[in-house]
Amino acid sequence: MPNRYLSENGSIGEFAAQYVRMSKDEQDYSTFNQEEAIAAYAFAHNFKVIHTYRDEGRSGLLFDSRPGLKQLLDDVQSGHANFTAILVYDVSRWGRFQDVDEGAYYEQLCKRAGVRVIFCAEEFENDGSLVSTLLKAMQRVEAAKYSRRLSVKVFAGQCNLVRRGFWQGAAPGYGLRRALIDANGSPKTILAQGERKYIQSDRVILVPGPPHEIETVRRVFESFVSEQKSTTEIAAELNSEGITNGYGRLWTKTSVRKVLTSEKYVGTNLFNRCSMKLKGKVVRNAPEQWIRVEGAFEAIVDRPLFAAAQKIGQKNRCGISNEEMLGRLAVLFAQMGHLSCKIINEAEGLPHSTLYRTRFGKLSSAYEQIGYQQKGSSEYRAIKRALADRFAEIAEGVTADIKKAGMAPLAGETASTFKIGSQVFSLFVVRHAHTATKCRAWVIRSSKGFGSDRIIAVRMDRTNWYPLDYLLLPTKLMHPHRINLAIRNFSLFEPYRFQSIDALVTSIGALVASSVELDPGLDRQPDQHDD
Secondary structure, three states, rough: OOOOOEEOOOOOOEEEEEEEEEOOOHHOOOOHHHHHHHHHHHHOOOEEEEEEEEEEEEOOOOOOOOOOHHHHHHHHHHHHOOEEEEOOOOOHHHOOOHHHHHHHHHHHHHHOOOOOOOOOOOOOOOOOOOHHHHHHHHHHHHHHHHHHHHHHHHHHHHHHHOOOOOOOOHHHHHHHOEEEEOOOOOOOEEOOOOOOOOOOOOEEEEEEEEEEHHHHHHHHHHHHHOOOOHHHHHHHHHEEEEOOOOOOOOOOOHHHHHHHHOHHHHHHEEEEEEEHHHHHOOOOHHHOEEEOOOOOOOOOOOOHHHHHHHHHEEEOOOOOOOHHHHHHHHHHHHOOOOHHHHHHHHOOOOOHHHHHHHHHOHHHHHHHHOOOOOOHHHHHHHHHHHHHHHHHHHHHHHHHHHHHHHOOOOEEOOOEEEEOOOEEEEEEEEEOOEOOOOOEEEEEEOOOOOOHHHHHHEOOOOOOOOOEEEEEEEEHOOOEEEEEEEEEOHHHHHHEEOOHHHHHHHHHHHHHHHOOOOOOOOOOOOOOOOO
């Protein structure tokens, strides 16, 4: 009975795992409090907790944002779980999924693998009876309703603060800064980029920034209104003088346009132009739904000057016909080969992408009229899903071949990371692509670092359907976050390349058995190129 143990009183107990979750808005559900309640339940029911899976600061709305739960399900489904039960504080900790069947689905995955899910603080036993099934369903509905009610309350609170003149946005914008004030309205400090308030009663307002930034903002408006310069000309002029935008980058026509159209510069606080409810899609709200508070902040641009800039912008937008807009878009498509919001917004002589949405309902409608099939089309999504399934199939095949060779990979932090002997391997199926210079390239990326001893890379051919070759790369000789495998630099990786999966598996076996580097003489860092 590998999943059971003999307790001190001579009875047979079961090994269990515990799952704890706390979102930022639910401090009463601290993971410490959950673990205390679970420990009491485990002691009373003869369970011994041997694993803890946790998601701290994670919303219960979406599965994809919860690495702890994902790892738990991976371990259970892969057969590596050495426990027979999962102890959870209550149904809401398992999730506040808006589709209540989603939480039931994840529970059923565990049940099919022979692992029970037990809710320790609920008044019912999760024993599969009709009564417990009904009560559990009701709790799932209540957990989902709680998130909806909380969303309404939070939004109402934000609207109330905006009406009182407080800032609820993120970055203040060029020429402005976020100032922290206390409950009495007394100034405390200027918040740097990325800083947040830490006292609940404190509030944030916008104040003018450094004098040179204020002068630049006013100069942008004067150049646009009085000198009749275009946004492209203004951006070029600022860049030629070494003046960077609020992020330390070069100015573009889009960043100039954002300054010219933002009512923050005349002291108006705008809120609810876009919304995203319950982790759903971003929705652009109609102007009548916006919350507008004039005089909320100190203005750094005169209202007549701002109004003149809006009048010019409106005239530029309305003075072009639909046919001319489509004609210019078609020319841009012929030049670039593809289209996007960024490409349209930065192109000389084209209206902003929002005008295309206004005129044609949505950007894809304009694309269709010039014969461009965007990447978000149903056909593109179908191809992308097929390739994702194919890559997963290849990854499973490589793992299966390693197992056939007598090596048993142990599950790591993710499904693509595993341990064989004392070595940790990360598996990547690397798609074939072309760079901006049309050169063939295969790029391995990891934003958090590779975190393993070796990388197993399966390079795909031009079709991205069949493996081209296999590589076994020592991470200590590679860039920590990105490895570019291109035609120009690929000779550097030749010592680590294998033509067949059998040769790769043989080398992995020899490496694990001897713990010797494949090529100890290669001690230099390979050069990385983008092409």
